[in-house]
Amino acid sequence: MRRPIRFTTVAVLAVALAAAGCTKNTGDKDEGDQQEASTQTAVLAENSDGPAPGVPGAKKGGTVTVYTSGDFEHLDPQQAYVIPALTAGTNLMWRTLTQFRENGDGKLEVVGDLATNTGEESNGGKTWKFTLKDGLKFEDGTPITSKDVAYGVARSFSPDLTEGPKWFQQWLAGSAEYNKVYKGPYDGGAKVPPGVEVPDDKTIIFNFKTPHADVPFAATMPTTSPVPAAKDTKAQYENHPVSSGPYKIQTYNRSQKMTLVRNENWDPNTDPIRHNFPDSYVFEFTRTAEQASEALLADAGEAQSGLSFQDEQVPASVYPKVIANPDAKKRILTGPTQFVWMIDINLQRVKDINVRKALNYALDREGMLKVWGSFSGLPATTILSPTTSGYEDFNLYDGGKNGNVEKAKELLGGKRVPLTYAYRNTERNQAIAAFLRSSLKNAGFDLTIQPVDEDQYYTVLGRRDNPFDLYLQGWGSDWPGGSTTIPPLFDGRAITPTGNQNITYMNDDTANQKMDEILALTDQTQADKQWAALDKDIMTRVVPIVPAIYDKQTTMYGSKIGGIYLSAPYGNSGLNNLYVK
Template sequence: MKRKRILVATAVATSAVLIASGCSAGGQNTATDPDRAQVQVAKVSMDKDGSLSKGPAPEVPGARKGGNINVLWRQDLAHYDPAVSQASPDNSVLEMISRRLTMYRIDGDKTTLVGDLATNTGETSDGGKTWKFTLKDGIKYSDGTPIVAKDIKYAVSRSFSSLYARGFQYIQTWLADSEDPSKFYAGPYEGGELSNDKVEAPDDKTVIFKFSQPRPDFPFAAALGATAPVPQAKDTKEAMDSSPITSGPYKIASHEVDKSLKLVRNENWDPNTDSIRHQYADSYTFQFGPLPAEITDRLSASAGDDKNSTGLYQTVAPERFEQVMNDPKLKQQIIDKPTTQVDLYAINTTRVTDLNVRKALLTAFPKEQARLQKGGPYQGDFATTLGSPSTLGWQKYDLPGVTDVDPKGNPEKAKQMLTDAGKLGYSISLGYNQTPTSEKEALAIADALTKAGFKVEKIPMQAKTYLDTRDKVDNNLDFYWSAWAADWPTGVTVYPELFDGRKIGDGRPNNTHFNNPEVNAEIDRIMKITDPAEQGAEFNKLDRKIMESVPAVPYVYPRRQIQFGTNVGGASFDWHTVMNLSNLYLKS
């Protein structure tokens, strides 16, 4: 997914930024050529006047109503409470059952941030310090009660609680002016009501957010789970993580943990209030547990009810890529696109403190052999940066000894580096997701590191709880897979989240535990830049500066291929590069 150049938006952040776009079903996969421009650039605009925020959503050509669609996915959602969830596939499911102040509407290659519960993407008259949202008429929870502004305020209030520190923290840290927002306000369970000088709900239709400094990106943050409404009287705290309050076109009918989930139509959802989602299928039945090989085989055969089934996330098994991608018939059952993600191997810098050791890990790392276990070039191009090429301001840079490492790895050179540093035989605990594919990937990495003179201990981790376990400060790991897709396509949602040393803590995304005072200060400086093009260029320079310390090994700019059954229509990607379930329908 590397490009020789990037097109830079010159509009302000509140009107346009950049995203990755790519091939649709049956399109040519270009990931085999690392020098080819592989990402089309599209603008993400804001629907300031609310014209695109009005429902109903545009019809999907050929769509019809009725039937049940099966969704095949290897694991249950880690979290059902929108205030806690961060994983992309989980959020794609939750956005079917929980609405937010804003959300992304995709029309072909055009993506627009629109009002979801709100009539537009918010209004500001002071450069982004104050944001006012007006709620739409007729919005209700699945039990038929109206959604009111104080429910949005309460949802944001509860997200301050330490119970929800695992979730996105943008809104909380911005309101608190602190990287530890729970110290500013402990949430409604212990701290009473969030003061009106931060969030105010003066009437049922109006919610106002007040910041001490401009937050021009706030409408994007308002699309995250913290603004999914919660009435205070129905807040069940931790129980919300299994029985969330629902407001989208579907609601939960049944859930058997780690086995199945049944979503059915929410009869109190009004399509005239929703310009994003549809309600074509009567229901969705999630089958948790099938691994990629089984999913690929079932969807390829499309026998019986499998013709009415779809994958959710990456579903084509690596060992089936050549078979599927070279079969013209099967290829019509695939959507294929670059993601906005970067896959990294994080180095725990609180444990691996010697820069020479970290550089040896980077030098020895077998990108080519590891990627081969996941499907080879179909999985995307080798990464050399911490940020994605889809992020505003990204440019490829040269950093000798870092960006020019051999993708095959160079164990001999790495071994000499360890010898010169007196670190030969350095012990590395390699944490990995316990799936068949990741097991093979871990074996390739461990083999290369062993040849480089490291002593490697492989530590398998359960897939469902991998992120929660990895993201503990005391995780007892040295080296582990990590990935990050910008929560909206600017560096604001990348570098301050991943590499600000003041954001080290359990459940926080700085899982390298990188803490450099100069970098922290530079993040503060760049965050004050309100021009997105200038800010993006400065974040790109910061990427290079951070990589001088090698807190992670950039691995792949991934693509994603998702397969679906022969009777499933409307297949497309959503904002998370996950199957857009809302657009699916059964052809017959």
């Protein structure tokens, strides 16, 4: 996931995730203090029945306002893979075959969401069967069937819809080139993908080329969200995805505002995860992080039942005022997440490994953190997050806290290197771009910085022919472990003209082969060790990124918001339990 985790057993799973229990600043920590990530236990739940567990103090009514400075990159469930859309969609509008159940208490389960359970495996793990619950309906009252789920998976194969997760497509096809033969349901294609069976309206069966014990976790991804074929508007579907969850779109003005209201055809008795306490949710896409934080600090009007979302973290300019205010300090949602912020190097353009090593030596991580917000992370030196099972701490290019300019110059051989750096056009990222341009100059780099619209950022970078040398991205695992970090980021066999997750465009035969070997292992402990070893090998031989920051979420909410918690799978504010006090 952007701001994407892998299990190989289907019992109790020890995983490394952000500590979901650490959801608030209680007044004991000041700027720069850090909370340590902890190891959680995730289980496949035995009971997937609704309704969702009660929320103490919750009541119906009111409007929750969500502040974010840019629109969702994609709200089409089969295209969504960036955290704000995943959180809002999964918590409020889309249902999937399975989903994570959490309440901010540190416990994490996978439950059947649309399905009656977390799936039934056979054929040595190659075949997985899901049975849908009774009483499932779309927002227009039409029953949700297994054919709608199959159609949702089918459309994810389309070359026109390239931005979402690719686990099911690749597993069904047995290849990274998943749409080489089957290209989805458009232009006369079948509405059910090869390898999928829908023997009746309640049953969907997946027949994979190889065993996949982590299917219950992959099924939490919105690839398995149902889509009614009659309502599919292809690339325009994200303007009004048909709701299967507790809220539906009332109005959606792109880049301005989206209002969600209750979906009267959602049955809470079928849903083990979600509630519909607020009358409505309003997403405002026009406030900067500073404007949102100032409004939440003042805690008046609509901001009392508002919250900042994902990248709208408390900026460094506002944070001192927040921690100096006892009331506001209690309304910080904070905790470590599984995300790593990294500067990707476009290997198609930056071909000299010494240039890439020099960038690693030259980066002033402490200075960058001060601009980013020193309370919002720790310096990073690895691909994998410290929350990842088997994580190994190393620093191959130790430039100290502020970078080693002389070592970088030595690697560059006295040459000056012009590079183009693309950044998401937000206040925080503007400041980071300016800092990098200034701080890397002494090491021999001449950066041209170029903004990209926030709601187009990863779409633009995912084009193989994008014109940039460097860009910042945050990546976190889809489910715990190295397999949903290293393969999507660095398997060169999956590179396509558009929709790439591998935006360094690395294609290294040795690393590709090692990924296949690790994915074939049945011993998870051994696999964890080998992912960590591959992390080090990639950073030694290829150097496709400059690790920058291990992420910590630090956002604010108003005094009338109840039921908020830091979501462990998404590293974002959970919305499914919110109510207005």
